[in-house]
Amino acid sequence: MQLTSSVRGRLRAATCSLLAVTAGTVSAANFGTKWQVDGASLVYAENKRTTVFEPLLVIKRNFADGQSLQGKFVFDAMTGASPTGAAATGKVQTFTTPSGQHYQSQVGETPLRHFQDERASADLDWTKPLNRRFTSELGGHLSKETDYASVGATATFLADLNQKLTTISLGGGYNSDRINPVGGVPEGLTRLDPTKPVEKTMSKKIADGMIGVTQILSPRWLAQLNYSYADENGYLTEPYKVISVVDPTSGETASGDYLYEKRPDRRVRQSVFFSTAYHLNSDILHLSYRNYWDDWGIRSNTFDIKYDVSVSDKVYLEPHWRAYHQSAADFYVHSLPRGALLPNYATADYRFGDLTTQTLGAKIGVKTAEYQEFTARIEYMRQSGIEHPSDAIGVQQDFSMFPPIDILILQIGYSIGLP
Template sequence: MQLMSASPVDGSVTEPTGQTRLRQPGIAAAVCLSSLAMIGFDAAATETPAVDAADTVKQLPQSENDSLLTRLIDGWEIDAALLWYREDSRVQAIEGVLSGVKALSDSESINTKIVLDSLSGASASGAAAQERAQTFTRPSGKGEYQVAAGETPLDDTFQDTRLSLTGGWQKTLDTDTRVNAGVYGSKEFDYLSLGVNGGIEWGFFKDNTTLSLSGALGYDLIDAVGGRPVPLSTMAIRKDFANEEAFWQAFDSSRERGVGDKRIGELMLGVTQILSKSTLVQLNYGLGYSSGYLNDPYKLVSVLDTSGTASHYLYESRPDSRLKQSAFVLGKTAFKRGVAEYSYRFTIDDWGLGSHTLEGRYRHYFSTRTGPYLQFHLRAYRQYGVDFFTPYLLSGEPVAEHISADYRIGDMDTLTIGLKTGWRLKDGDEIALRLEYYCQQPRGEASSLDGLKGLELYPELNAAMLQVNYSWN
């Protein structure tokens, strides 16, 4: 969860950790709260309550339906969006977002958001490409999948549906003080997340200076398909065993039963200063701590012999705690026909990961501020991977306590380029279209092993996004 005040359906490309935006009150909050990546949640769905409510409404006479609908949406500012995301030869996602904000008074408001998305495609396992075909056991143990020679190992049965629900409240206590609070829940097939967040802002010097303090707590439950792999245990593959019983004994011994849990807490301190009628600047510092089950239960590390041929595969092992820090600076400048936003973020953690992010947007209005506009987006990201990242292990060498071949926590560079256009309709509603291209290039040294020469150990990833947004005002 990320405490942000950007439009709740105006998403942008994030790094592999993932981020979700929540609306917060006030111009100062829009800038001050925009840098803290609070709690990342994945999601999916319980359909019964929605069906019951729909059936109840259907039973009412049409006039009562109209009256009920009017009462439900009266006073709400509603945004809806549909996002299509596709990686080359990997994951595809279709996401729907519906959010709303309602003013309870001049000093108090509430907001809510529901996100439903469907993901499918192929997900990289972390195993290294080989000159020969490879066979892997599916997470459940009930099947296998084949990877062709020279191809990056991908499990092509990745599929999930996620649902997340968010609610928030904001109130101005006096001319200088504002508070907000929120709750969050999300569910998918093997993951449940719950969280709360809150913050307070103080305005000084006629609100030219704003100080903010925000925090969040989260609790996640991970119920991995087939059970959580024992860190550093070997993947059981049927061809290596004499019969089915021996395979299942080996498979079960590589699994930890029960549900894993993760606890997350984060704080952010921010200050915003208005420099002139057209320019403001924001500075903030974020601190986050997580503990518990931090592994990805579906990631592997290949163990290779001296020729570069895989002999077996180990499940990854990550530390059971993580401390993250971030520093962020952002500026906004208004021009006669446009608005520019530019920012830099620096992040480090005690796993050894560090990153630099440069990002800029410029929105140009062709007539008035209510007329059509064109927005340009550019984002450059460089990441230095965790200390325990390795693309593979060599057979016979000691195995470290923590290892991972997950490219998402390795060295990488990414670039995002985007365009967005929008306009206001005659009745005051707004419509917008956004198109973005994302390129991710992992970095690493070429292998000297003969069996890996000519193979792609650090494959590039490209993705495209198209979003349609409609706002009822």
């Protein structure tokens, strides 16, 4: 089963936050040795929903002329349950999967579909100084899961100006994805029917770009400002999500009265990201803010604070707080009233609703030997939305339309530098 959009997004945020593995950054410990190996394991557990186990390995080779080659390998093992998009009602609901299996949700419960999946991915990044001022970074990406495959490439160029106090970055990327859902790709906003012939495979393309500036403001103060743009085209609908068709008065769903969701086939995303780090006497304060908007009507704001506390020469502690809020997509609905004119697009996937996420946690790092470091992190994440929206119909007013999700994230890692 394809990784659901909501889980994929939260897992990506958790992985980036916990492992600090991004382009050009191997880990919190950057030894500057000829070789560096970073290994980590992450457990992501939603309360009564999805559990993910993710081991990760990063190998980096630094060369004397400033070049570096880095490989990152990730494996995800997922199991649990994911919301189907159907609304909670006052009756037991029965669903049929594309393979012909039946499952039920009880009175007042958010309908969930159980699944199990695995995903493997590999990234390769090459950094090469072109001269004293300019540096290039080239990368490639490949990932595969049961019903989803992705291949992509990136290129970034950096220019050092103002005696290397200012760095201008310009980058872009391209991804080509193939979607091959179990049971095929259903036609959007048609009645749920696992026996109906459907398309087997769809595709989507993603082109993105970024321009940014990093400025050393003082020996203790660093700031960064980036603008990002992404254009997605193709099949952007979640093939496993449905929408309840309910009685316009009672809000109840008749047996089997569900439609497949449908999203637009293009999405333009934009964001502005600002971050700053200030080195105190022994500690470091990290602050960041991200403002995001797209042409689906979603607007979001993200605040992130980290504080590196130097406990001793060998131990540091890093408390972390993150807050996120987004508005709902223009075509987000809780359900569709029976007999009403169908919209062009509609989704009941709560990831596209009005939601808030709060994350609180801490990381500890211990230098166990020269060029070696152990890290451990624990974080608690809570995602919530509007449980009783004003447009709830009939019996829907008696149930939570957006039950809060509690998530626990655990991670351990070890870094080794080889001279």
